[in-house]
Amino acid sequence: MGAAMNPPSMSEAKPAAGRRRGRIQLLLIVLGVVGPMVLATGMYKLQFWVPEGRSYHGELIGNGQTRADLGVAADEERWQMLVTAPGDCAADCQQLVYLARQIQIGLGRDAGRASHALAAAQPLGADYEARLARDYPQLQRYPLDTAGLRKTAGDASAPQLWIIDPHGNLVLRYGPDVNGKDLLNDLRHLLKLSNIG
Structure with missing residues (x-):
């Protein structure tokens, strides 16, 4: 019978979970920085969510x-x-x-x-x-x-x-x-x- 597969130990599972959490945090940071720029460009180019009101009279x-x-x-x-x-x-x-x-x-x-x-x-x-x-x-x-x-x-x-x-x-x-x-x-x-x- 082949060697039994050993399940990953707790110490090996923690770094994998930490890396996954780190990747998610990095992704959120990038979205927080790039997201508003992409949204603003889309609003300008496609003219959506542009406020109708204005504060000037001329x-x-x-x-x-x-x-x-x-x-x-x-x-x-x-x-x-x-x-x-x-x-x-x-x-x-x-x-x-x-x-x-x-x-x-x-x-x-x-x-x-x-x-x-x-x-x-x-x-x-x-x-x-x-x-x-x-x-x-x-x-x-x-x-x-x-x-x-x-x-x-x-x-x-x-x-x-x-x-x-x-x-x-x-x-x-x-x-x-x-x-x-x-x-x-x-x-x-x-x-x-x-x-x-």
Whole structure:
């Protein structure tokens, strides 16, 4: 009769169980590190479980477009509220310029981190020019290339207000009917989150 098989002793069974437990722990650690990255990539690529709510009020511009793409040649190293006037700077355009100035004042101690500007495609009327010189001494002024604005903004017939970061990237866009309180809240939130400008 052949030699009887000896069952594994208790001392041999313990290392095998320890190795199995170690492998399970390693697998859990790897899943804990890699799993969230795979889940986030899947959520982004397949657009599932993406929250519908948002905390900003303007139209988010997240495609890498810059102030130069708007048709504005400027070099500002602060956050900027830029009003673009593709046509005559009429009442709605003038309201946006006024609002940008009021928002900057409303920033309080952070007012120095932002500026307000007007980019106009056409010369302004003499009365409005005099008013800007008198009432808006810090307003930066730029010429506007409407061809660049049309490429960037699509329908570029109405004046718009843009929030631009210190690197010149377009962040948010607002139409002439923007609520000033919403705009102020958006800019305050951006300044709070930002380490630049």
